[in-house]
Amino acid sequence: MASSNLKDNLEKLQIVAKERTVKTQNIEYDLETLVKKIKKGIIKLNPDYQRNHRWNDSESSRLMESLILNIPIPTVYLSQDVDVDEEVDDDVARYSVIDGQQRLTAIYGFMTNAYKLEGLEVLELLNGSYYKDLPPFLIRRLEERTIKCLRIDSTVDPQVKFDIFERLNSGAVQLESQELRNAIYRGKFNDIIKELAKNEDFRKLLGIDLKNPEENNKVKKMQDVEYVLRFYSYIDGEGENMKKSFKDFLSEQMDKYNKFDSNDLERLKKHFEKVMSFIIIQLGTDAFAKYKVENEKLKLQSHFNAAVYDAISIAISDKIMEDETFTITTQMKQRLKQLFFNDDFIDSINGSTNDKSKILKRIKIVKGVLK
Incomplete structure (x- = not known):
């Protein structure tokens, strides 16, 4: 029965499979290049993800320890928002992060001296150190350490991106549905609902402390x-x-x-x-x-x-x-x-x-x- 049904709907199945097939490209970036691309805005770290960054300094420090020790970390998935050959202004992001936001935020934060290492066990001698405090050989090691990235084609529509993001969302601290939408459905309405969420009357009705x-x-x-x-x-x-x-x-x-x-x-x-x-x-x-x-x-x-x-x-x-x-x-x-x-x-x-x-x-x- 199932086989017969499949034959009847073969054309429809082929169309859906073609529409939903995602074009990707594997690439490796060293950390020095990644930090430069984030700083220039070529890779978009959403400001609201900075605000809602879910890793504390200890968790971020453990990632940096893994990178120094050359321990493999999961692939970062990037959405190609602008064609790589297209001429765009310098302030236009070419890529947004679909999966790996926390990792990239931790890397960027440490390598721009936003926090110091803490809670390390293997490299405990580095606890209390900022990036600028590291000995030259460790700075070189971090700058040259590469991370595997998978770029997803710019033609993928927002709903497919949301599906991909949701399937890849397997980190230690899982992202909520609205955090996924915030990453995928950028625009004026998205900005407005984030602004309205801060409305004092609304916060009182939700039981949110206005001071904290x-x-x-x-x-x-x-x-x-x-x-x-x-x-x-x-x-x-x-x-x-x-x-x-x-x-x-x-x-x-x-x-x-x-x-x-x-x-x-x-x-x-x-x-x-x-x-x-x-x-x-x-x-x-x-x-x-x-x-x-x-x-x-x-x-x-x-x-x-x-x-x-x-x-x-x-x-x-x-x-x-x-x-x-x-x-x-x-x-x-x-x-x-x-x-x-x-x-x-x-x-x-x-x-x-x-x-x-x-x-x-x-x-x-x-x-x-x-x-």
């Missing part, structure tokens, strides 16, 4: 940015367009919004800011809290829940789009709290919460009580 936001896991893993993306992915009935998995749908939305012009993006930005300000004024900082029923009373489970966030933020956004004078009455506030006694609503915020049916269901239910 970088200590919060939502910020470290770019979950806050993904929550902004979720907002734009569902507003004004956008959720109806979900045909693939939740993860792929968010990636498609990133790609779509990145093509919007500056005026449309500015309008979307102001709308998000308006909705978050409205919510915090009308419902307070626990607007997206989740409750459970115990002894016929509501007990706080968490101050922020992503599914509750979807339901309330999108429902309110849609109401404001329909009527700019919309406000939340005392009766509406009471009905919102009573939702946690509603079995249908509870079902929509539990279990497989990213299923299209559950997302649309919980938004519809909340919109129903805001009448």
